[in-house]
Amino acid sequence: MxxxxxxxxxxxxxxxxxxxxxxxxxxxxxxxxxxxxxxxxxxxxxxxxxxxxxxxxxxxxxxxxxxxxxxxxxxxxRGCGPLVVVRDPEATPNLAGRTVAVPGDRTTAYLLMRLWAADTPPAKVKIVPFHEIMPGVAAGKYDAGLVIHEARFTYSKHGLHALADLGEWWERDTGLPxxxxxxxxxxxxxxxxxxxxxxxxxxxxxxxxxxxxxxxxxxxxxxxxxxxxxxxxxxxxxxxxxxxxxxxxxxxxxxxxxxxxxxxxxxxxxxxx
Incomplete structure (x- = not known):
């Protein structure tokens, strides 16, 4: 079979x-x-x-x-969580008023972002295929992007900066992987x-x-x-x-x-x- x-x-x-x-x-x-x-x-x-x-x-x-x-x-x-990335290295470290591209509405990354940003949620969330998120943020289509996988190693090549490391936040808050x-x-x-x-x-x-x-x-x-x-x-x-x-x-x-x-x-x- x-x-x-x-x-x-x-x-x-x-x-x-x-x-x-x-x-x-x-x-x-x-x-x-x-x-x-x-x-x-x-x-x-x-x-x-x-x-x-x-x-x-x-x-x-x-x-x-x-x-x-x-x-x-x-x-x-550990050390492998999703990142919130933006174009502006001086951006305020929250999502209030922003449009954010995310890789899926039932992904762990999005759930973590919702927990992290509970007090300052984004204005809009767009579901975007993973491979389109970083180019979209770099082009100004989205204010921020939630990235996973190998994006941890490549986001800087798109001229982007990490606003938050959600894995690091989770580990610090819970002590768990x-x-x-x-x-x-x-x-x-x-x-x-x-x-x-x-x-x-x-x-x-x-x-x-x-x-x-x-x-x-x-x-x-x-x-x-x-x-x-x-x-x-x-x-x-x-x-x-x-x-x-x-x-x-x-x-x-x-x-x-x-x-x-x-x-x-x-x-x-x-x-x-």
Missing amino acids: TLSLAISPCPNDTFVFHALVHGLVPDAPPMDVTYADVDVTNTSAAKGKYDLVKVSYAALPWLLDKYALLPCGGALG IPLGAILARRGTVDPDQAAEWVRASVHAAWNDPEATQEYVLAHAQELEPAVASQHIALYVNDFTANLGDEGYAAVEALLNRAAAAGLTPPLPTPLR
Whole structure:
């Protein structure tokens, strides 16, 4: 039986899933892979479209009735949070009165921004494909942009400046790492324990032979220099990718419980573990 898998084309996902996608994980079924931006996978998962799917942790309250959270394969860590970027290095460090481009309404980045800017919310929010945000801010189309992924390494090339590091704010406020992207298994179709074994085996295969993943990673990150792709992987693929552990689960629960208390998301429908 072939399973459907949806991940982003970002280096951390292609690095992590290289072995699984290429049939290198013993006893794992073949994968029919879709590569899509996380806003697309969040929306598709709400319809139960994929067997295994990468989504934003912020989207979990809408998805856990259909999917189980896997304890591995996702993106969670320190020093890797979203950034709010602007053109003006002297800009007032809040979003009051501004139009902000964001990469999706159920992304962790947007949820963090709403928590951070609760007292000074933006005047307008525009949902914009990730790759259009920095050029749009640089061109003056938006006053600010919420950026994720490799934008941490490239925003200055667009002449932009960081107004806020939301991961740094979250870590300082909670002492916890920032939960970004999760891997889910569709209930009734995929056994989550078995799926976790496949994904964890794929993670370890990539760590054991990173050179084997390079061609695949760069093929799906065509606009990135190899050095930036390597930085991206080093930042987003870490111990939490192999196992969320108690600290990882605590971070996810803290984010979603705080969001529910603020009325930004529904309460979690089922326990995470």
